[in-house]
Each structure stands twice: as C-alpha cells, then as structure tokens.
Amino acid sequence: MGKGRRTRRAILDTALAETSTVGLAGISIGGLARKMELSKSGLFAHFGSKEDLQLEVLATARDRFVESVIVPALRLPRGEPRIRGLFDNWLQWSRASFLPGGCPFIAAANELDDVPGPLRDFLVDAQRDWLETLATAARIAVEEGHLARDLDVGQFAYEFYS
Amino acid sequence: MGKGRRTRRAILDTALAETSTVGLAGISIGGLARKMELSKSGLFAHFGSKEDLQLEVLATARDRFVESVIVPALRLPRGEPRIRGLFDNWLQWSRASFLPGGCPFIAAANELDDVPGPLRDFLVDAQRDWLETLATAARIAVEEGHLARDLDVGQFAYEFYS
DNA sequence: GACAAAATAGAACGATCGTGCTATAAACTG
DNA sequence: CAGTTTATAGCACGATCGTTCTATTTTGTC
Numbered sequence: 371m372g373k374g375r376r377t378r379r380a381i382l383d384t385a386l387a388e389t390s391t392v393g394l395a396g397i398s399i400g401g402l403a404r405k406m407e408l409s410k411s412g413l414f415a416h417f418g419s420k421e422d423l424q425l426e427v428l429a430t431a432r433d434r435f436v437e438s439v440i441v442p443a444l445r446l447p448r449g450e451p452r453i454r455g456l457f458d459n460w461l462q463w464s465r466a467s468f469l470p471g472g473c474p475f476i477a478a479a480n481e482l483d484d485v486p487g488p489l490r491d492f493l494v495d496a497q498r499d500w501l502e503t504l505a506t507a508a509r510i511a512v513e514e515g516h517l518a519r520d521l522d523v524g525q526f527a528y529e530f531y532s
Numbered sequence: 533m534g535k536g537r538r539t540r541r542a543i544l545d546t547a548l549a550e551t552s553t554v555g556l557a558g559i560s561i562g563g564l565a566r567k568m569e570l571s572k573s574g575l576f577a578h579f580g581s582k583e584d585l586q587l588e589v590l591a592t593a594r595d596r597f598v599e600s601v602i603v604p605a606l607r608l609p610r611g612e613p614r615i616r617g618l619f620d621n622w623l624q625w626s627r628a629s630f631l632p633g634g635c636p637f638i639a640a641a642n643e644l645d646d647v648p649g650p651l652r653d654f655l656v657d658a659q660r661d662w663l664e665t666l667a668t669a670a671r672i673a674v675e676e677g678h679l680a681r682d683l684d685v686g687q688f689a690y691e692f693y694s
Numbered sequence: 695g696a697c698a699a700a701a702t703a704g705a706a707c708g709a710t711c712g713t714g715c716t717a718t719a720a721a722c723t724g
Numbered sequence: 725c726a727g728t729t730t731a732t733a734g735c736a737c738g739a740t741c742g743t744t745c746t747a748t749t750t751t752g753t754c
Contacts, residue, residue: 372751372752373751373752374751396739398734398742399741399743400740400741400742400743401740403749410742410743411743411744411745414742414743414744419742420741420742420743457728
C-alpha cells in the first residue's frame with residue numbers, strides 16, 4: 371500500500387494541526403489543499419465528503435492520544451506511578467508540537483455539544499473510553515494499596531477528568 | 533431614537549442565541565437575515581462589518597451577564613449570601629432561555645484563544661472584570677467575617693471561576 | 695518497458711460568504 | 725400634510741465553499 375495512504379496520512383496530520391487552532395468546522399478543503407500544495411480535487415479524492423474528513427481527523431487525534439498519553443503510561447509500574455504518568459502525559463499532550471492550538475478534543479467538544487451526528491457520537495465514545503481507562507487505572511491502584519480501598523473509581527476518574 | 537435601534541437590538545438578541553450554539557465565527561449575515569426576515573443588506577446596514585457585528589454580540593452578552601448575574605446579587609446582603617447569589621446566578625446563566633447553546637463566553641474563548649484581535653481583547657477584558665468582581669465580593673465577605681481573614685481573595689476568585 | 699491501476703490536476707457547478715452600490719419605502723420632524 | 729432623515733430592499737461583485745466530472749500524470753506489476 372503505497373503513495374495514496376502516505377499522502378492521506380500527511381493530509382490528516384496537517385488537518386489535525388489546523389483543527390486544534392480553528393476547530394473542526396473551521397477547516398476547509400481549499401485551505402488544506404493550499405497548505406499541502408495539492409489541488410482541491412486531488413485532496414478531496416482521499417475522502418468521500420468533508421464530514422468523512424472531519425471524522426478521520428478525530429480518529430487521528432484519538433490515535434495520537436493513545437500512543438502519546440496512554441501507551442507510555444502502560445509501561446510504568448501498576449498503581450500510583452501509572453496514574454501519575456497518565457496525568458503528566460495528558461498535560462504534555464495539550465502542548466504537543468503537532469497541536470499548536472491545544473487539545474483538539476476540548477475544542478471539538480465545544481463546537482459539537484449541540485450538533486448531533488456521527489462526529490459528536492465519535493467524540494462521546496472517545497471520552498467514554500478515556501474515562502474507562504482512568505477508572506481502570508484507579509482500580510489497579512486500589513488493588514496495589516496506593517489508594518483508599520473504599521474509593522469510588524468512577525467518581526475518581528470523573529474528577530481526574532475535570 | 534426609534535426603529536433603527538429596536539431592530540438592531542432584535543438582531544443582536546438573535547445573533548447572541550445563534551452564537552451560543554454555533555460560535556462567533558459560525559454566525560453568518562445571510563443566515564441571520566433569513567431568521568430575522570430581513571434582507572441581507574438591510575441587516576448589514578446596521579453594522580459596518582461582520583467583525584463589528586461580532587463585537588456587538590459580545591457586548592450584548594456582557595450586558596446580559598451583568599444584568600442577570602451581577603446586578604441581582606448586589607441586592608443581596610454583603611458577604612457570604614452575595615457570593616452564594618453570584619454562584620447560583622452564574623449556573624442559571626448558562627441555562628438561560630436566550631442562550632440555547634450554553635455560555636457564549638466559554639464558546640467564544642475556545643475559538644478566540646489563538647486568534648488575536650479586537651474580539652479576543654474584548655473577551656480578555658470581560659473575563660478580567662468578572663474576576664475582579666469575584667475578588668471584591670470575597671474581600672467583603674472577609675470583612676464581614678464570613679471568610680477566613682488570611683484568604684487570598686485573588687486565588688479564591690480564580691478557583692471560583694474554574 | 696508495456697499495461698493496468700491508482701493518484702492527482704483542472705475546470706465547472708450551484709451555493710453561500712461578506713460587502714458595496716442604488717433605489718424605494720417607512721419613520722420621524724416641523 | 726410636506727419634507728427630510730432613516731431604515732430597508734434589491735442587485736451585483738468577487739471570493740470561497742463542498743462536490744462532481746473528465747483528463748492526465750504518476751505509480752506499481754508482469
């Protein structure tokens with residue numbers, strides 16, 4: 371699988387950076403094509419529609435989040451160190467070089483919270499996954515004795531998230 | 533001053549509601565004109581430019597905020613009751629009928645934090661005013677003995693805001 | 695290197711964007 | 725009611741939007 375996927379990935383990287391500053395609705399095919407030095411139709415051909423492109427941007431953001439926040443933390447010892455790692459990585463995430471405008475999920479959540487559709491559904495799922503990851507990490511920390519045994523892990527995850 | 537100001541105000545009310553759901557950049561002259569049953573140019577004539585319209589929308593939001601959050605709280609007794617009033621009114625504010633999409637300041641802050649210009653300047657000023665109002669209320673509560681004497685009122689305001 | 699397949703360019707579409715202009719209609723002032 | 729100011733409509737502009745078509749170039753395979 372050759373060149374197609376490669377430029378597609380490059381487009382999504384650029385689109386993700388753009389999204390973090392101007393939001394999901396703020397990106398445009400033409401503007402993206404100019405920045406990529408591609409023709410508008412050439413770029414468009416990689417995605418059947420703009421909504422599809424936006425969806426892929428969100429998926430890219432989620433992949434980046436997993437690989438730069440969650441995966442490194444899983445290499446840390448179970449329990450409190452891992453939770454601390456999740457927190458540190460999370461803070462660093464918003465300042466990542468490929469996100470010049472900060473966390474794209476926060477930006478997207480703000481523009482999508484009143485707009486039903488597949489984009490919002492994707493975002494809701496992503497947030498739920500993240501909360502479950504946090505709750506799991508908290509549960510492990512309880513098992514390891516690093517956190518109080520009667521802790522409500524769901525509540526902990528939610529406060530961590532806030 | 534007659535009809536001009538009246539329709540202008542009506543436009544801004546509609547625009548504010550629209551902004552709270554689609555954001556400041558999401559509103560359009562044409563869409564607004566359709567919703568107001570006015571011609572595009574007839575509506576446009578009230579504002580020299582779109583940026584001017586957006587600025588007036590922010591000013592309208594600030595006026596609404598003052599009159600529905602701050603002013604009523606000032607009629608409550610000094611000290612803790614007033615702080616409690618500010619907090620309650622603030623929560624109610626996001627659910628106000630003229631803000632179907634929630635607090636417009638939060639939405640605007642998210643789209644403007646990377647876009648310098650008069651719009652962002654206005655928003656920064658408004659936030660500073662609000663923090664100062666909170667700090668003043670806290671200072672009064674300290675005087676009244678409702679809050680610890682050694683309280684950092686600035687820090688209190690900031691945490692209240694978060 | 696020939697050939698099929700995939701990737702990109704180019705042009706055009708209808709729509710909408712923000713913004714001017716000019717004319718008409720409505721609202722005030724005397 | 726007459727006259728003037730003010731508010732609104734209508735039309736057109738260049739630009740950009742997302743999208744669809746048809747070429748043309750580039751890539752990967754035998």
